[in-house]
Amino acid sequence: MTRKRWELLRSMTGEGAMTIREAARRVGRDVKAVHGNVRALLNAGILYRTAEGHIVFPYDAVHVDFTLTKAA
Numbered sequence: 001m002t003r004k005r006w007e008l009l010r011s012m013t014g015e016g017a018m019t020i021r022e023a024a025r026r027v028g029r030d031v032k033a034v035h036g037n038v039r040a041l042l043n044a045g046i047l048y049r050t051a052e053g054h055i056v057f058p059y060d061a062v063h064v065d066f067t068l069t070k071a072a
Contacts (some may be wrong), residue, residue, distance in 0.1 A: 002037075003026075004022040004029070004037055005037050005040065006042060007027050007035065007059055008023060008027055008037055008038070008041070009046070009062070011023065011027050011039070012026070012047075012055075012057040012059040013057060013059060013060065013061065013062060014055075014059070014061070015057075016056060017050050017052070017054035017055065017056040018054055018055060018056070019053075019054055019055070020034055020035055020038055020055060023055065025040065038055055042055070050055075
């Protein structure tokens with residue numbers, strides 16, 4: 001999960017369905033760059049696409065707890 005994807009998810013948390021253009025506006029990035037992140041998050045099952053083609057992160061809050069270890 002990249003920093004840019006975390007920023008995108010944070011901007012979408014609790015906001016309901018939106019277009020990719022709206023998501024890009026919220027994070028101050030161009031649509032093409034955000035589209036790539038959206039595609040990756042859709043493929044991972046983190047974002048969902050509505051019947052109208054909007055994207056949605058269907059959570060009001062997220063708690064993430066993980067441990068990083070040294071690579072072998």
